[in-house]
Amino acid sequence: MTNPSATIDKQAAYLGVPWEDAYGYAQAIKVGNTIRVSGQLSHDDQGKLIAPAALDAHGRPADFSTMEAQMRATYANAAKVLAQYGASLDNVVEETLYVLDVDAAFAVASKVRGEAYDVARPMVASNLIGVSRLAFPEQIIEITFTALLPET
Structure with missing residues (x-):
């Protein structure tokens, strides 16, 4: 049986953060002129969470006051990933925000x-979707993106 994915020309992008190997995934995949960006979050270049939420005694976010800072850093990381393909946020056609607190x-x-x-x-x-948990306890937002490059 032929592997159908073997015929697809995929280009992967990475940021070099530890969970790319630990979980085994790419930050984005480009096929043709379409870029699908995996869930981005607010981390620095070493993978340390930016503006982590304070946790309560049960290890859940105690407040969501860092939503703005986490959201801003998440968009910045998405821009870094897109830049690897010569794209920017201007190329984004769809985004989905997964958040622990929709109101925040x-x-x-x-x-x-x-x-x-x-x-x-x-x-x-x-799309803005409320969820019960994300990958890291201090994380309160994650955003996925779909971007398109001009036809060549």
Whole structure:
């Protein structure tokens, strides 16, 4: 039996953070002119979480006051991944925000998204989804992206 994925020309992008090997994934995959960006979060170049949420006695976020800082850093990391393909947030056509607190995300999303996309109303299909947990206990937001490059 032929492996159908063997015929697809995939290009992977990485940021060099520890969980790429630990979990075994790429930050993004480009096929043709489409870039699918894996869930991005607010980490620095070494993989240390930026603006981690304080945890309660049960190891869950105690408050969501760092949502804006985490969201801003998450968009910055997505921009780094897209740049590996010669793309930017201007190429994004869809995003999905996974958040632990929808109200906290909604309160800052317009401001942060406006800054990230450099326009008050980004031309991006956007989904905001509340979830019960993300990969790291101190993480309160994760965003996936789909971007398109011009046809060649």
